[in-house]
Amino acid sequence: MLRPAISPPGRDTEGIGGTDDERNGWEGRQRAGAGSGHDAGGVRRRDRRAVPHGTAHRGAVARRARRLGRGPRRRGRRHRGGAVMAKARERADEYHAQFAERIIQALKEGAAPWQKPWKPGERILPHNFQSGRDYRGGNALYLALNGLERGYADPRWGGYRQIQEAGGHVRKGEKGTPIMYVEWRQRRTARDESGNPVLDDEGRKKLEWVQRDRPLVKVQYVFNMEQTEGLKLRSLQAAGPEWEGHERAEALIRGSGVRVDHVAGDRAYYSMKDDRVVLPERGQFASQSAYTHTALHELGHATGHPERLNRPTLVKHGGFGSEAYAREELRAEIAAMMTGERLGVGHEPRHGTAYVASWIKALENDPKEIRAAAVDAQRISDWLLTRERERSQSEDRVQPDRRDDGADRKIERDPDRPLTEPEPARLSQPQPPEVPRDPGRRTAAFKSGLEIPDRGAISGPSR
Known part of the structure; x- marks a missing residue:
């Protein structure tokens, strides 16, 4: 099942993981023991006597070197990355199954968004309440379907944290709607040529964005504005004629x-x-x-x-x-x-x-x-x-130039009046980008x- 719409306090409802403490809990327990019967070296205390002297110490030093980028990566780290990817795929599969099930039911009832008539100017496709950008593709279709089923007249949606940062909140008991997106970059600690973390002027580690080897699919929950309170929202723009x-x-x-x-x-x-x-x-x-x-x-x-x-x-x-x-x-x-x-x-x-x-x-x-x-x-x-925009721009550029030529202007000019400054050359409008053809x-x-x-x-x- 997909995770609950509103997570307990401290949970990250924008992405697919928990808080930093929850995501890093395994690594923290390995370093500090975390009351699980392990010492700082990662060896169970009751088994210390069976381990050659200095083994735990050498293990701790090796782990510290790896964290600083001075040693080979730990096998478990690769496994943990694979587990993250597997979890992401599992969430994506659940999302697709739920999406398809909802659409199939709507098709049987004749209630899919493209099966229903819409009046000119009527908006059902969703957009973000803050940026105004439209949700696209499958996310647009899924949010439109949920809006129709729940009777929302407002096409604006937003993330849980985004709503909080804007001064509002989601009403208690409201359920979010999942959308899916692909994350192509990840943020990590910047390192120099020697593998040491790069620090800023205040001694904090600098972070940098890097391209992922493989994109990570994430699921985020968003809420309609009719599920929120406390937001100062502008009136919806009226449709043109x-x-x-x-x-x-x-x-x-x-x-x-x-x-x-x-x-x-x-x-x-x-x-x-x-x-x-x-x-x-x-x-x-x-x-x-x-x-x-x-x-x-x-x-x-x-x-x-x-x-x-x-x-x-x-x-x-x-x-x-x-x-x-x-x-x-x-x-x-x-x-x-x-x-x-x-x-x-x-x-x-x-x-x-x-x-x-x-x-x-x-x-x-x-x-x-x-x-x-x-x-x-x-x-x-x-x-x-x-193509519609390109044609409109092209028609604007092809408008005839109605200015008289230089000879006509000389005849019409009053010789007693001083010459005016020459008219600046008109800049040509930028050409629209061409769509690649094959x-x-x-x-x-x-x-x-x-x-x-x-x-x-x-x-x-x-x-």
Whole structure:
């Protein structure tokens, strides 16, 4: 089981370990005996007479040398590091199992975040109450699910210590929600070339950040603002007008670089062979939001093209009804929800029960699939929104220069007026970073011209 949401006093609810005393308790007991029948040398007192004279002393000296970096590392230290990694993997597996179980139950009830409609401007995706940054990927999806199940109207979340440092506290009895993150660096004592600790001006050991050989997966508990008291929170920012969101969506569609054709009929799909999206005529949709959602869904498929994100679930899918096909649909639908909220156009789901059974089966076979799908969906949304911003910046740069040339200015200038200082040259705006492309990575599936069709009536709730 995952550890309790609110730990006893002194426990570290931000990470996966306890306090420094608890984490270092084993090492401290080895050095000081800690009332366990050991002396400072690490040898049981009742066995001292059976040990050759000086052995315990030499062991203590050797341990001290190792702590100062002057000797080989102790085997037990490696084992302890391995135990930490094993414990982290165990917590990650528990997290994935719990996440998948909750999503499966929500899918059966039709209550998964991407299965429910959302009004334009309505926010369900979570962000940090202090920094304002959005939670991403699987964490965003899991927090959104918990917020829906518990009826939270506030999308802001924060860590236990973060809330305390901001002057608030978590109400007694409230349960936190786990999120998972990867720690790529670790902090350790800085040492010189001789292996001695580097001290600062006050004689304290300096610490430095170093890259881990292997990333460490950690689980942290966060709390919704409706679970807290004593915080001085700003009012949630009101959503802009709906038409602004739809204008951004149109800019996103144009800036995606994907050909979009409107054809009378009831089919909406992405063709990888032609690299184009086919949509019904605009007038066939029940609302502008329904059209936008369908376009975002199909553009989500298009991002998996080998020259874009090269997503295996698109490139290697086995056609309608296959497991890979259902996994690709899951990614496109979650991405459409994420992008729709970030644009402010809401979310109008079109999937009914067509894929639910396949999604449930995929999650039962691999509990990590839901987090992988959420991570891919986040990448899809980021890719599309980046193109929308790039197009907006490009349109600003292409505005015509309406200044007159020098000859015209000479004719219009009053000779009795003194010359003004020359106009400073306009600085060109920085070019947007180019997304790396890999045209060489083309697969047989790309050449075969597979399509991602979407079945059913466009205006209906299912397909």
